Amino acid sequence: MINSRPNLKSTLKAALYLTPLLLITLLFTVWPLINAFLMSSYTKYNYYTNQISALGWANFIYLWHDPTFHLAVRNTLILVLLVMPITVALSLLIALGLNHNQHLAGLLRTIYFLPFVTSTVAIGLVWNWIFRLDGGLLNAILGKFGLHAIDWLNDPHYALFALSIVCMWQGLGVNIILFLAGLNHIDQRYARVAELDGANAWQRFTTITGPLLLPMTVLIIVNTSVTNFKVFDQVYALFHGSAGPGNADLTMMYYLYQKFYVENQVTIAAASGIVLFAFVGGLTLLTYAVYRHRQHQLGGWS
Amino acid sequence: MMNRLLNGLRTFCLLLGAALMLLPFIWMLLTSLQPASTTLSVPTNWLPQALQWGNYLNVWQAAPFARYCLNSLLVTSVTTIGQLLTSILAAFAFTHLQFYGRRVLFGLLLALMLVPGELLLIPNFVTLAHLHWINTYAALVVPWLASIFMFITLHQAFRAQPKTLYYAAHIDGASDWQYLWHVLVPTNRPIITAVALLQVIGSWNAFMWPLIVTNDDRLRTLPVGLMAFTSDQGTNYPLLMAATVCVILPLILLYFGLQKYLILGMTTSPAKGKSL
Numbered sequence: 011m012i013n014s015r016p017n018l019k020s021t022l023k024a025a026l027y028l029t030p031l032l033l034i035t036l037l038f039t040v041w042p043l044i045n046a047f048l049m050s051s052y053t054k055y056n057y058y059t060n061q062i063s064a065l066g067w068a069n070f071i072y073l074w075h076d077p078t079f080h081l082a083v084r085n086t087l088i089l090v091l092l093v094m095p096i097t098v099a100l101s102l103l104i105a106l107g108l109n110h111n112q113h114l115a116g117l118l119r120t121i122y123f124l125p126f127v128t129s130t131v132a133i134g135l136v137w138n139w140i141f142r143l144d145g146g147l148l149n150a151i152l153g154k155f156g157l158h159a160i161d162w163l164n165d166p167h168y169a170l171f172a173l174s175i176v177c178m179w180q181g182l183g184v185n186i187i188l189f190l191a192g193l194n195h196i197d198q199r200y201a202r203v204a205e206l207d208g209a210n211a212w213q214r215f216t217t218i219t220g221p222l223l224l225p226m227t228v229l230i231i232v233n234t235s236v237t238n239f240k241v242f243d244q245v246y247a248l249f250h251g252s253a254g255p256g257n258a259d260l261t262m263m264y265y266l267y268q269k270f271y272v273e274n275q276v277t278i279a280a281a282s283g284i285v286l287f288a289f290v291g292g293l294t295l296l297t298y299a300v301y302r303h304r305q306h307q308l309g310g311w312s
Numbered sequence: 313m314m315n316r317l318l319n320g321l322r323t324f325c326l327l328l329g330a331a332l333m334l335l336p337f338i339w340m341l342l343t344s345l346q347p348a349s350t351t352l353s354v355p356t357n358w359l360p361q362a363l364q365w366g367n368y369l370n371v372w373q374a375a376p377f378a379r380y381c382l383n384s385l386l387v388t389s390v391t392t393i394g395q396l397l398t399s400i401l402a403a404f405a406f407t408h409l410q411f412y413g414r415r416v417l418f419g420l421l422l423a424l425m426l427v428p429g430e431l432l433l434i435p436n437f438v439t440l441a442h443l444h445w446i447n448t449y450a451a452l453v454v455p456w457l458a459s460i461f462m463f464i465t466l467h468q469a470f471r472a473q474p475k476t477l478y479y480a481a482h483i484d485g486a487s488d489w490q491y492l493w494h495v496l497v498p499t500n501r502p503i504i505t506a507v508a509l510l511q512v513i514g515s516w517n518a519f520m521w522p523l524i525v526t527n528d529d530r531l532r533t534l535p536v537g538l539m540a541f542t543s544d545q546g547t548n549y550p551l552l553m554a555a556t557v558c559v560i561l562p563l564i565l566l567y568f569g570l571q572k573y574l575i576l577g578m579t580t581s582p583a584k585g586k587s588l
Binding site: 033108188266 | 319322323325326327329330332333334335336337339340343397398399401402404405409410411412414417421424426427428430431432433434435436437438439441454455456457458460463488513516517519520523524534535538539542543549552553556559560563564566567568571574575578579
């Protein structure tokens with residue numbers, strides 16, 4: 011019973027309910043979490059026989075000096091810095107528009123959200139076809155406007171940009187849904203009062219809707235950044251199982267895959283996973299720290 | 313006047329955006345119905361002259377897509393049902409039963425939510441290698457039978473349930489087990505449907521894990537099979553697009569039917585749009 015104190019019998023009973031979840035979690039979340047850190051410190055490790063010859067920082071030192079890993083970090087950072095601001099800004103604009111136009115909102119929301127339910131690999135293949143130099147849809151459209159065709163997937167200057175377009179296209183829907191949920195939670199009376207006081211639409215947004223939407227915006231920024239830090243499927247499908255021309259689209263996740271699965275350097279891959287984790291964790295903490303600070307400045311709005 | 317113009321402009325932009333979002337889907341459908349010979353030449357007709365439904369038949373004959381489809385169905389359903397079971401049981405224990413260490417254990421599980429699944433990829437592979445599970449259905453399913461996200465979401469929902477129902481059921485002589493399956497689960501059906509749907513999407517579209525733990529053609533799920541098909545077919549785009557439609561379509565139909573649950577799940581779950 012809910013209000014009685016725990017005793018041995020009630021604990022045993024609860025254990026029956028908890029065992030399935032705890033067992034799987036221990037074996038496939040807790041243990042691998044520990045093992046991920048352990049493995050990143052193994053050197054000369056044979057995972058099949060579980061032979062460890064030495065421990066140390068060698069894997070991280072390797073990453074520190076590996077130009078390919080530097081390229082992966084650089085590409086990932088560019089991708090996040092390109093995709094995140096544009097996706098968040100666009101989805102905010104679209105959500106505000108949909109919020110204004112109720113009779114179209116249902117249908118349009120359905121359409122904008124479609125990429126979320128779509129297999130990334132499958133739609134990545136479609137984008138590969140759209141980006142093609144000869145016969146691709148995008149270049150055909152560019153041609154109609156009298157622009158030169160671009161070899162999106164084979165020109166290292168454009169390959170990362172092509173990946174960004176796919177990531178933006180995919181990320182919009184989720185953010186729009188979350189922004190709409192955030193907008194729904196805002197009490198419309200604040201905006202009404204401000205309107206009566208003569209505030210125009212821009213003033214209403216910057217002084218009322220914007221600040222009230224801030225918690226959701228922070229969440230969306232973190233979500234979008236984290237998602238784009240971990241891009242892999244899109245690259246694999248877009249370049250049919252490679253990392254683009256001259257590794258132009260080598261992301262950190264793709265580096266991990268390549269080291270682990272293709273080159274069989276398990277411990278280096280594990281170390282790169284830890285670095286990725288540190289990036290993502292650091293970014294999340296930083297964003298929330300900035301948010302707390304800002305919230306403090308605004309006088310405890312939430 | 314000015315306002316009207318602004319409204320019109322806004323609607324136009326929204327519609328244009330929606331058209332751009334739809335464009336890849338339309339292009340995929342149109343290409344899948346083009347005759348296979350037009351590949352790699354600049355399409356003079358964007359609309360196919362004669363609809364080549366035969367492409368779809370060819371896809372099913374060219375690769376074991378029926379097998380991939382069956383594997384995807386199996387993996388998705390077992391994973392989702394398994395996660396529902398483990399999460400419902402645990403969420404019930406945490407909200408309705410008393411036991412030692414309840415708060416500490418809940419705190420630990422909550423903390424695990426911060427662990428990115430990608431970090432666990434390699435150590436989990438190693439665990440499975442030691443269990444000799446690589447290239448088995450177990451590898452595709454067992455590691456995913458528990459989901460902290462689903463557990464936390466259901467915990468939230470079960471906690472909000474008025475306890476008077478629980479006491480009333482007890483007075484009427486219902487056991488905890490009966491209360492769970494005859495009262496708690498039916499009354500929380502919308503949120504349970506929502507989390508299940510999110511998981512179905514995640515499992516159906518999962519790519520990196522099945523790619524790594526299987527290399528046997530008979531065990532491939534649809535996304536992995538699709539990529540294998542791509543390396544066989546090269547750039548026969550009409551055929552590729554027909555295969556792509558087969559992978560994407562089931563979930564789109566499911567989405568059209570159950571959209572409101574999906575949005576419920578997206579906005580109430582602490583996962584906020586992450587799947588898997």
